[in-house]
Amino acid sequence: MVDVASRVRPGISGIDPYQPGLTDDELKHRYGLTRVIKLNANENALGPSPLALEAIRRELETLHHYPDGSSELLREAIAAFHGVSPEAVLVGNGSDDLIKLISETFLDPGDEVVVPQPSFSQYGFGAAIMRATAVPAALRPDFTYDVEAVLAKVSPRTKLVYLCTPNNPTGTILTRRELDWLLERLPEDVLVVLDLAYNDYSQHPERVVEDARLLADARIIALHTFSKLYGLAGLRVGYGLANPEVWSFVNRVREPFNVNRVAQRAAVAALADEEHRRRSQAHAQASRAYYAKALAELGVPSVPTEANFVLAETKDAKGTVQALMAHGVMVRAGFGLPDHVRITFGTEEENAACIEALAAVLRQRG
Numbered sequence: 001m002v003d004v005a006s007r008v009r010p011g012i013s014g015i016d017p018y019q020p021g022l023t024d025d026e027l028k029h030r031y032g033l034t035r036v037i038k039l040n041a042n043e044n045a046l047g048p049s050p051l052a053l054e055a056i057r058r059e060l061e062t063l064h065h066y067p068d069g070s071s072e073l074l075r076e077a078i079a080a081f082h083g084v085s086p087e088a089v090l091v092g093n094g095s096d097d098l099i100k101l102i103s104e105t106f107l108d109p110g111d112e113v114v115v116p117q118p119s120f121s122q123y124g125f126g127a128a129i130m131r132a133t134a135v136p137a138a139l140r141p142d143f144t145y146d147v148e149a150v151l152a153k154v155s156p157r158t159k160l161v162y163l164c165t166p167n168n169p170t171g172t173i174l175t176r177r178e179l180d181w182l183l184e185r186l187p188e189d190v191l192v193v194l195d196l197a198y199n200d201y202s203q204h205p206e207r208v209v210e211d212a213r214l215l216a217d218a219r220i221i222a223l224h225t226f227s228k229l230y231g232l233a234g235l236r237v238g239y240g241l242a243n244p245e246v247w248s249f250v251n252r253v254r255e256p257f258n259v260n261r262v263a264q265r266a267a268v269a270a271l272a273d274e275e276h277r278r279r280s281q282a283h284a285q286a287s288r289a290y291y292a293k294a295l296a297e298l299g300v301p302s303v304p305t306e307a308n309f310v311l312a313e314t315k316d317a318k319g320t321v322q323a324l325m326a327h328g329v330m331v332r333a334g335f336g337l338p339d340h341v342r343i344t345f346g347t348e349e350e351n352a353a354c355i356e357a358l359a360a361v362l363r364q365r366g
C-alpha cells in the first residue's frame with residue numbers, strides 16, 4: 001500500500017486548506033432559513049456590472065472554443081485604462097491565481113516574504129506551498145500601517161513584501177507617502193506586491209494612486225481584481241501591473257488558459273462600465289457612514305474603513321458569527337482577531353437587517 005503521506009512534498013501537510021465558511025445554501029439548510037444575508041466575502045452588494053452580463057450572454061455560443069491564452073483584448077483594455085503598455089499587464093483566474101503564480105516564480109525554500117498582520121491569507125499560503133517563510137509585520141494597535149515595522153522585517157532573505165491597501169480585513173490604508181518612504185528604503189532587489197483589491201473604493205486624498213512614477217518602479221507589482229468593485233467574484237478574473245520582465249518569468253509558470261472566455265469578455269465590458277463603478281463607489285461610501293453611526297449607537301467600536309466592509313469590535317468574534325447565523329446573517333471572523341468581525345456592506349435593507357440582528361445578539365448576551 002502506498003504511504004501517501006510519505007510521498008507528499010515537505011511542508012504540504014502543514015498547510016490548512018482554505019476555509020471559505022458556510023455557503024448561503026448550507027446556512028439555509030442548517031437553520032431552516034428561506035433567506036440569507038451574505039456579508040462575509042466582500043462581494044458587491046449591487047451585483048455584477050450590467051454591461052458585463054450582456055457580454056457574458058453574447059459569449060455563451062462560443063464556449064466550444066478555447067479562450068485566448070494571452071487574454072490579449074483584455075490586457076489591451078486594462079493597459080489603456082491604466083495608461084501602461086499591454087506587456088505590463090498579466091491577467092489571472094482571480095488575483096489569488098496571480099499571488100500563487102508570483103510565489104511559484106520567485107520563492108524557494110528559506111526565502112522570506114513580509115506580510116502585514118492581520119491581512120489577506122493568500123500571501124502566507126503562497127509562501128507555504130513554496131516552503132518560504134512568511135514574516136508577519138504587525139499593523140499598529142489601531143490597525144493603521146506601521147511602515148517602520150514593515151522595513152524592520154526585511155532581511156537579506158526577503159524576496160517579496162506584500163502591502164494590501166485598503167487592507168483586508170481592517171479597511172485601513174497605506175498612504176502614498178508611507179509607500180514612497182518605504183520604496184526609498186527597501187533594497188533594489190525586493191519586489192513589492194501592492195494588493196489594490198479595494199483601492200478603487202477609496203476616495204481618501206492620501207490613498208495610493210498608481211501614477212506613472214509609481215509604476216515605473218521596477219519593484220512594484222500592483223494587483224487588481226474584478227471580484228469586488230466590478231461584482232464578478234464568481235467568474236474569477238484579476239490582473240497585475242508590473243515591469244514586463246516580471247511577467248516574462250511568471251508567464252513560464254502560468255497555465256496556458258488560466259482565464260476563461262466568458263471572464264475575458266465580461267472583464268472588458270465591466271472595465272468600460274463607468275456607471276456601475278460609480279454606483280458601487282457611492283454605495284460603499286454611504287454604507288461606511290451608515291455602519292459608523294449604527295455600530296457606535298450599539299456601543300460597538302469599529303475601524304474607520306476605506307473599503308466595502310468594516311471591522312467591528314463585537315468581542316467574542318466566533319460566538320458573534322454563530323449567533324448572527326441563526327438570524328440568517330453571515331459575517332466573517334478569524335484573521336487572528338478574537339474580538340472582531342468583518343461585515344461586508346450589503347444593500348441598504350441588508351445592512352439594516354444586519355444591525356438589527358447584531359443588536360438582538362448583543363442584548364441576549366447582556
Ligand SMILES: *Cc1c(COP(=O)(O)O)cnc(C)c1O
Nearest residue numbers: 094095096120168197225227238
Ligand atoms: C478579495 C480579495 C482579492 C481578490 O481575489 P480574487 O481571487 O481576485 O477573487 C485579492 N486580495 C484581497 C486582499 C482580497 O480581499
